Amino acid sequence: MITIKEIAKQLNMSTTTVSNVIHGKTGEVSPSTIKIVEDYLKKVDYVPNINARNLAQNESKIIGVALKARADKYENLLMDPFVSELIGGIEESIRNAGYFMMLYISSDTDEIMRHVSTWNVDGLLLFGMLNDDGIRVSERYKKPIVCIDTYSIEGLKHFINIGLNDRQGCFDMVNFMIKQGHKKIAFLSDNNNGVDYERFSGYKYALEGNGIHFEEDWFLKIRPKKEEIDASLKEICDRASEFDAIMCVSDLYAVQLMCALTDRGIRIPEDISIAGFDDTLLGQLHRPALTTVHQDVKEKGITAMNVLLKRIRGEKTPKQIQLPTTLVIRDTVKITQN
Amino acid sequence: MITIKEIAKQLNMSTTTVSNVIHGKTGEVSPSTIKIVEDYLKKVDYVPNINARNLAQNESKIIGVALKARADKYENLLMDPFVSELIGGIEESIRNAGYFMMLYISSDTDEIMRHVSTWNVDGLLLFGMLNDDGIRVSERYKKPIVCIDTYSIEGLKHFINIGLNDRQGCFDMVNFMIKQGHKKIAFLSDNNNGVDYERFSGYKYALEGNGIHFEEDWFLKIRPKKEEIDASLKEICDRASEFDAIMCVSDLYAVQLMCALTDRGIRIPEDISIAGFDDTLLGQLHRPALTTVHQDVKEKGITAMNVLLKRIRGEKTPKQIQLPTTLVIRDTVKITQN
């Protein structure tokens, strides 16, 4: 690996001159020298040593992207098309901005924050809730942090959040279902926090707004662990006849549920209607095609990165951005002709 | 960010002593001093500056993971569940080994190699074919490179490859279909190189081995671009009646095709049988559930990383590893009872 020093020696000049050419400080160097240096740089295919550069400049040009995997949820967070689509959008933005992406998947916020500090990354994108302990650790990390989909009170206090109008999205969908004559609508989720809680709230408001009384046991709790999911889905299927429809907190669950229902001969949407949330490939490529709440995942990733980059450059940004949702009516919610 | 120098000053000792404690060189420091330093380190939560460390040691503890996106194929490679599952496996291995993952998605091999050199990454994992130009550039990069799923002659000559018995997998599946009475079996793919070619070969061998003559127009070429895929799928559906079955080069295409067929009232497997390849979530969560060739994607990622790590440590490894496939018989290939 050739260094500036070596180049300077070969060309009989100082390292500063070479460095100036590299950084396009044309005012400092004569045109003829510039030419000489540039030609030589090209000839030897000079590549700067990033560690040296970062050490000297105290920056890293790295954006940390931390996915807080919930150990109980999936073996691999990336298995959810929602997450991989998000990462795709983020990666693209990072690259376009001339930064690099350090992908970090862990369930240990502390570990994440430690790594981020170690690497001196210029900014951090957090996906998944931060517990209060994690927030405490992150206090020490002085660079910008942008969260995606956080509803943690502490998190919102400390960080910028790029979110979604989750409540509204679910509200709209449940309203739509009610308008189609559905009354007994269950809600399927694996927990009652953060995003899931918001969506649940939207669901509940829609019920109440239409004079439908929400029964506690309409909240269908799914256990997502690999070894439990089948049993969990079975329980839910067994209760399917109690409901007109099930509002699922994500496409992934909606599709898993539909498979389980179909396997038991329960027809969608004739016997029961299903709605999802996220509008991922999984729902698009299912038959019947999933009626779902669309969010622009890629846009979310891009927005988050743009905000982060602005903060890195010291510009002001809103503290909170909520992206809109739209309904995508396909074939899993029974339509009433009128 | 506290530095070793500062710590040394506070404790009235030399930086070397502090450094020695950090690196566990207990032979060089008295137990009492170790205690003092360790306590202080914990107290101030010392985090080493990675750039300085790497500069001094000439290493980076970064593993580059480069996905060569084919610009024509998907907007986002990560959209394919196969890819995201692979990344998940790789990330886990990298983290367990105490390294970091720099994810890089690009269609420009040159750009990738340049970045890799810049960052002085300790090793590189390449997914997607390398053109000869890319290989030329990579010559300059002196550290280990492991490819995943490469069949490029030049690539195989220069790098380690972790692959799959693609040919055998397809051969087995087509044989199975023939045994179930299928005769006119088409092959669906978007190109005729690398992995796709291998799978195609397996398909062809199986036909020939069973005395079925392969007609050129049994190769169904799909155009994966977003704006063309629907038209492309339509053309294929229009020819569906010509075939007993379609062997698809990937689950993604298989599922897309099934949707297109279903939408046209063509029943699977009654009217036509479909088989996929990869065994991703997409096929598992489709109904009818996709009959497909299974590969352990996560295992592939882990294997690739392990080989790479061995090479980084200077250990010997095989130049080529081929993972096995197994058939997963579900519901999209019509079964003949006998």
Add this chain to the structure above:
DNA sequence: AGCGGTTACTTTTGCGCATAAGTTTATGCT
């Protein structure tokens, strides 16, 4: 001639760390 200012450089310093080389003190051994 003498001065300010500009151009085109070079020398020097320091980023934070690891480590080779050097120093001092204590310990063991004959």
Add this chain to the structure above:
DNA sequence: AGCATAAACTTATGCGCAAAAGTAACCGCT
């Protein structure tokens, strides 16, 4: 006592780069 040696340190150097500070030559102007 004298000397080798080990233990427990410190000092000094360099990784490759960026940038502050320094220098030397020259130009135009009064």
